[in-house]
Amino acid sequence: MRVLAAYNIKGGVGKTSAAVNLGYLAAREGARTLVWDLDPQGAASFYFRIKPKIKGGPRRLFRGKNHVPDLIKGTDYRNLDLLPADFSYRKLELILNDGKKRRRRLQKIVRPLRNEYDYVFIDCAPSISLVSENVFALSDALLVPTIPTTLSLRTLVRLLDFRAKHESKNLAILAFFSMVDRRKALHRLILDRPPQNARCILKTSIPYASDVEKMGIHRAPLSTYAGRGTAAVAFEDLWTEIKNILDER
Amino acid sequence: MSWDCEYTIPPGTTIRGVAQRLRNLTPCKIDRPRTVERTFLDTFDWRLYARAHVLEQWRFNNGSITLQIRRLNQTETTGSARLESTARFIRDLPAGTVRTRLGALVQMRALLPAVRIHSRIDTLRIVDKNQKTVTFLELENSKILDGSRDRTGTEFQRARIVPVRGYAKAARNLSRLLVEVLECAPAENDTFVTAANLAGRRPGDYSAKLDVRLDPSSPADVASKIVFRELLEIMRCNENGIRERIDTEFLHDFRVAVRRTRSALTQMKRVFPEYMVERYLRDFRWLQQITGVARDMDVYLLHFDDFEDLVDPSLGHALEPLRDFIGQKREFAYQGLVRSLDSARYRNLVEDWRAFIDQRSADSSNSNVATRKTAEIARKRIWRLYRRAIKEGRGIKPSSPSEDLHELRKTCKKLRYLLEFFNSLFPKRKAKKMIRPLKQLQDNLGKLNDMQVQSEVLKSFSKSISKTKPGEPETLMATGILIHALLAKKEAERARFSENFETFAQPAVDVLFRDVCRPSSSDRAP
Numbered sequence: 160m161r162v163l164a165a166y167n168i169k170g171g172v173g174k175t176s177a178a179v180n181l182g183y184l185a186a187r188e189g190a191r192t193l194v195w196d197l198d199p200q201g202a203a204s205f206y207f208r209i210k211p212k213i214k215g216g217p218r219r220l221f222r223g224k225n226h227v228p229d230l231i232k233g234t235d236y237r238n239l240d241l242l243p244a245d246f247s248y249r250k251l252e253l254i255l256n257d258g259k260k261r262r263r264r265l266q267k268i269v270r271p272l273r274n275e276y277d278y279v280f281i282d283c284a285p286s287i288s289l290v291s292e293n294v295f296a297l298s299d300a301l302l303v304p305t306i307p308t309t310l311s312l313r314t315l316v317r318l319l320d321f322r323a324k325h326e327s328k329n330l331a332i333l334a335f336f337s338m339v340d341r342r343k344a345l346h347r348l349i350l351d352r353p354p355q356n357a358r359c360i361l362k363t364s365i366p367y368a369s370d371v372e373k374m375g376i377h378r379a380p381l382s383t384y385a386g387r388g389t390a391a392v393a394f395e396d397l398w399t400e401i402k403n404i405l406d407e408r
Numbered sequence: 409m410s411w412d413c414e415y416t417i418p419p420g421t422t423i424r425g426v427a428q429r430l431r432n433l434t435p436c437k438i439d440r441p442r443t444v445e446r447t448f449l450d451t452f453d454w455r456l457y458a459r460a461h462v463l464e465q466w467r468f469n470n471g472s473i474t475l476q477i478r479r480l481n482q483t484e485t486t487g488s489a490r491l492e493s494t495a496r497f498i499r500d501l502p503a504g505t506v507r508t509r510l511g512a513l514v515q516m517r518a519l520l521p522a523v524r525i526h527s528r529i530d531t532l533r534i535v536d537k538n539q540k541t542v543t544f545l546e547l548e549n550s551k552i553l554d555g556s557r558d559r560t561g562t563e564f565q566r567a568r569i570v571p572v573r574g575y576a577k578a579a580r581n582l583s584r585l586l587v588e589v590l591e592c593a594p595a596e597n598d599t600f601v602t603a604a605n606l607a608g609r610r611p612g613d614y615s616a617k618l619d620v621r622l623d624p625s626s627p628a629d630v631a632s633k634i635v636f637r638e639l640l641e642i643m644r645c646n647e648n649g650i651r652e653r654i655d656t657e658f659l660h661d662f663r664v665a666v667r668r669t670r671s672a673l674t675q676m677k678r679v680f681p682e683y684m685v686e687r688y689l690r691d692f693r694w695l696q697q698i699t700g701v702a703r704d705m706d707v708y709l710l711h712f713d714d715f716e717d718l719v720d721p722s723l724g725h726a727l728e729p730l731r732d733f734i735g736q737k738r739e740f741a742y743q744g745l746v747r748s749l750d751s752a753r754y755r756n757l758v759e760d761w762r763a764f765i766d767q768r769s770a771d772s773s774n775s776n777v778a779t780r781k782t783a784e785i786a787r788k789r790i791w792r793l794y795r796r797a798i799k800e801g802r803g804i805k806p807s808s809p810s811e812d813l814h815e816l817r818k819t820c821k822k823l824r825y826l827l828e829f830f831n832s833l834f835p836k837r838k839a840k841k842m843i844r845p846l847k848q849l850q851d852n853l854g855k856l857n858d859m860q861v862q863s864e865v866l867k868s869f870s871k872s873i874s875k876t877k878p879g880e881p882e883t884l885m886a887t888g889i890l891i892h893a894l895l896a897k898k899e900a901e902r903a904r905f906s907e908n909f910e911t912f913a914q915p916a917v918d919v920l921f922r923d924v925c926r927p928s929s930s931d932r933a934p
Contacts, residue, residue: 189474189488191505208540233572235533235541238488240573277505378539 162279164298168314170285173304173337175202176371178282180394183380186239190277193240198284201244207234208378213245220268227268255289266297295330304337307349336364363397412594413483415567415586423547439531444468447524448600451517457611459513462600481598483570518655523604524553542578544570552607562606567592616661621832624783631782632676633765635829639665651746656706666695671825675789691757698748705738718893719886726882786830791925793823801909810860817853834924842920845912852908859898863891
């Protein structure tokens with residue numbers, strides 16, 4: 160089982176669409192895939208038309224017998240399941256802080272899913288917190304959508320520093336440019352001359368496209384309604400690139 | 409699961425009719441129908457079916473191929489993979505879940521088409537108020553593509569519920585609708601079994617395991633012939649696979665059947681006239697000999713990846729000429745073997761042997777011994793071989809030559825065959841408990857023997873290679889390292905012998921053998 164977390168300290172950069180679309184592509188290829196909506200906003204759950212609600216609240220995830228397998232819901236697509244969000248995930252930080260081994264508590268609850276899924280995509284909430292540290296501990300790679308702007312790149316460097324300090328060297332950081340608008344000079348400039356210190360940036364970038372925004376109307380992954388659009392094709396390329404990198408590791 | 413997955417559609421009802429009625433009963437969406445050619449794959453000895461798995465290869469109209477694995481009588485796939493072209497062996501599959509799952513079940517066997525059907529699948533999605541799919545219903549109309557002549561083209565219809573995780577209630581409700589309103593009946597068999605039966609095949613009809621039910625009080629000659637007939641069937645079934653070199657196990661099963669036949673003949677030799685036993689023993693020994701080299705080469709090639717792991721990774725590639733060399737020898741051996749299978753000697757052997765087996769017992773048996781009860785003879789023989797194995801094993805010291813271990817290995821093999829022939833005469837649990845430690849000891853002795861023989865044979869191969877291809881010093885070096893590693897492994901295996909033997913010779917097992925083989929009062933009666 161490979162765990163890939165769509166993560167960024169910043170919000171509104173395309174984490175959810177990355178988790179949902181890449182998860183869909185993995186499942187379409189036959190891999191048993193789980194999308195874990197860890198964002199209290201529940202956008203990934205919304206896209207899959209699944210109620211963002213965890214029966215018994217998030218504390219149930221950590222109490223007694225492992226309930227995670229019972230909370231998973233199948234989506235409209237074969238091989239693709241979702242562990243829905245819950246609005247009280249906003250308090251997840253406090254719950255994690257309660258117990259022992261607080262940085263590994265999320266890792267413990269996904270362990271029973273090891274033989275059930277080939278890929279787990281986590282849609283994280285924007286922040287850098289104990290929840291994020293838990294996500295880092297259980298993930299094989301962070302997929303970091305990055306808008307080609309100065310501030311976004313600065314955030315990415317912060318993240319790289321954080322990883323170095325916390326010695327989570329096995330964690331791959333796979334950043335990619337997201338919401339790229341070639342009409343903007345700054346986007347063009349950064350894309351053509353990416354910063355030297357960010358070698359972790361993948362070759363594929365995701366364009367800013369209205370197709371992606373329409374996911375909210377269709378409530379479905381991009382490829383199901385605009386499969387030939389530039390954004391859907393870019394996600395396919397991105398998925399191929401990510402798989403190649405993971406296979407080489 | 410509280411609902412059935414597959415349903416038969418009542419005669420006179422079309423798939424379209426079911427779909428339309430369902431649309432009036434529950435909110436649903438209909439996907440574009442798919443047409444697909446489905447090949448159900450399994451090994452010759454039904455390894456997947458035996459472990460309740462179904463493997464389907466779907467070929468769509470656009471040429472794309474996917475492989476799906478699921479549990480028998482269930483509709484959710486537990487793994488699927490896209491293929492570039494059809495795969496015959498596990499090594500031809502892309503890395504991933506399907507390969508891992510299948511690898512453990514299929515091992516070195518080839519995946520063969522068990523039945524091929526053409527299906528048109530209409531998918532209905534039962535949706536909730538958010539238009540979210542809560543259950544899939546697949547309505548299939550399938551046609552047999554290649555069965556026997558009168559069966560090809562036979563059609564059958566199926567409705568199958570594919571549940572969505574977390575929505576069990578919706579699947580239950582749909583099941584109720586199908587049965588109570590649409591008069592569909594739960595299907596007796598999985599689509600795979602239904603299609604195979606319609607094409608004239610019976611999944612699970614072959615196994616290399618000897619499965620005979622013997623009557624303890626039947627005369628020994630009658631029981632022996634039941635065993636012989638079963639073994640001959642196994643030999644005959646595997647001939648074609650050997651001729652076509654489908655995979656290595658056809659020859660293996662063939663050889664095991666030959667060896668079992670020889671072993672049974674030797675053990676039962678007083679049951680039949682001496683001249684007959686001698687003739688058949690000679691002929692079956694010949695069969696064993698002509699298949700030996702081909703099997704050895706198969707084994708080397710099967711283990712070749714392990715061989716490469718035994719040498720330094722930087723030299724792994726240097727073994728390739730050795731692989732080619734063995735491959736050539738194998739091909740040559742198979743050609744000779746196929747010629748022998750086509751020879752008059754083999755044909756006569758099979759015909760005469762069959763005639764002998766089919767002959768009425770009194771005409772072909774040594775009357776006084778033959779009429780003794782099977783159970784009595786079986787117990788006596790097993791006891792004798794067991795005692796011999798214990799004696800030989802006790803005599804083996806750390807300094808004993810490998811010939812002694814080889815002798816013990818042969819005795820154990822004979823004992824195992826006898827236990828398997830007469831399995832049905834003993835209580836199942838006891839038989840299992842007797843075979844288990846024996847099997848463990850046999851594994852140990854087998855590995856020891858393999859490594860000894862392999863290292864010797866590789867030595868002779870490297871001599872041949874150095875004559876034919878003197879310019880390959882790396883290959884010779886790598887082969888040398890390999891031989892050294894095999895001998896080291898052999899020593900490690902040798903160190904495990906006494907432990908394995910003690911498990912076999914422990915008092916608890918001894919009690920079992922005594923218990924089972926002690927002549928009963930009825931056997932002692934005249």
